[in-house]
Amino acid sequence: MSEALVVDGLHKSFGTLEVLRGVDLAVAEHEVVCLIGASGSGKSTLLRCVNLLEPIDQGRIVVEGEEITAPGVNVNRIRRRIGIVFQAYNLFPHMSVLRNVTLAPTLALGTSRVQAEAEAKELLSRFGLADKRNDYPDSLSGGQQQRVAIVRALAMRPDLMLLDEVTSALDPELVAEVLEVIRELAAGGMTMLIATHEMGFARDIANRICFLDEGVILEQGPPEQMLTEPKEPRTQQFLQRIINAGRL
């Protein structure tokens, strides 16, 4: 199995605050890896670094064998291969659902409008959004908006998807429809790196769970082992708090 993503000794600071202090991580093709950890542990920053939305201070990131953090790399070309979905959806409010999905393929890939729309319609119907294509984002529920955001990222046919706490901003009753979409992606063999607070979901979907603590991956392993018998005391503490909060 070849590596879709390799993160090697990644350091990232914001001013004097060192958020990532040497992260090492490898994700194989078709593997689903969940990142867990407290707020501020660096999950989002790690994902943003992989998508080159944040410049890194030290280390390197390799996607499908290409070092994307090397100097002189065309960041636009790299980002087209890596999809990211944000906690707050970040749909474009001045465009219809269909245009949200076709914008990047037509502009960044040069796909014809006709073909981009045909592909977008197919993706939208696959995720139960066919009747929403002419709506504007503000008129959709949070769950629908997040599913559109996922479709928007998928329309670029990425090699790798990064999901940044995609259900954290949703009302509880809307979480399931979004998780269902992600399950379907996993079943289709999509390589994914997922930051999440949904431990039950992580247990179902992940091939591997990584516990991020104070900017390093403190412990990782298969879901059953990580969630039932973690070795590190910090991991145990974190999970205990999650259990006490009724989230597992």
Added chain:
Amino acid sequence: MTAGSEGRRAVTVAILSTIVFFTLVGIAITHAPGWPEVRRTFFDWGEFKASIPEIARAFLLNVKIFAIAEAFILVLALALAVIRSLPGPVFFPMRMLGIAYADFFRGVPTILVIALLGFGAPALQLSWVPLSTTFWGIVALVLVYTAYVSEVYRAGIESVHPSQDAAARSLGLSHWQSLRKVVLPQAVRRVIPPLLNDFIGLQKDTALVGFLGSVEAFKQSQIDAAATFNYTPFVAAAVLFVALTIPLARFTDWLVLRDRRRRQATGV
């Protein structure tokens, strides 16, 4: 008390207080010692009717100055705002020039810019420099209002949350594509009301071009007033200016409302 009767009560109170207020103001003005004189020199119906055709014709020049200047201002101000929002140290000199430009032309009184350009540029006696006072009046208005309007655009650009740009860039769009398709369309929609505010300011300031000698509405009313020793032509010019701004204001309200409705629309 029901909500309906409370609403009717509020309307009644509003109407009554408006009537009382304007009656009092009316009484105060018409009982002023100088009122008969003011009425004769400023509100002479005969003078009004006699002067308004000439002034209306001259007002077409105001409309022309406004339309030409506005077209340039909208484009140049946007360019200036974009230059000032360019990221990175490479663009520092351009950002600095942009700031210096905006500071200078917002600081100098419009009438001075008009005077300096309108009297100064033709005095150079260069064959390729136009001599038309209207031309230089328009150039001066464009220079001044571009500085103001670029600030409005810039506020709009900064009001678009950085996550919108991040989302666009994450999809592989370039900085320029993200700016053009994602950031600017949202920024411009948000600043339509303050943009209109500057349009109205510009519409009024077209009267300053009369200072150079171009016969626009204000200049024409000055000529009429000087001929008859009656100031009613000024009132006629004022009526024309107001008549143009009110439809513009309603049009903007309609644009804003349409945009809001569309964004919340469920299509199909």
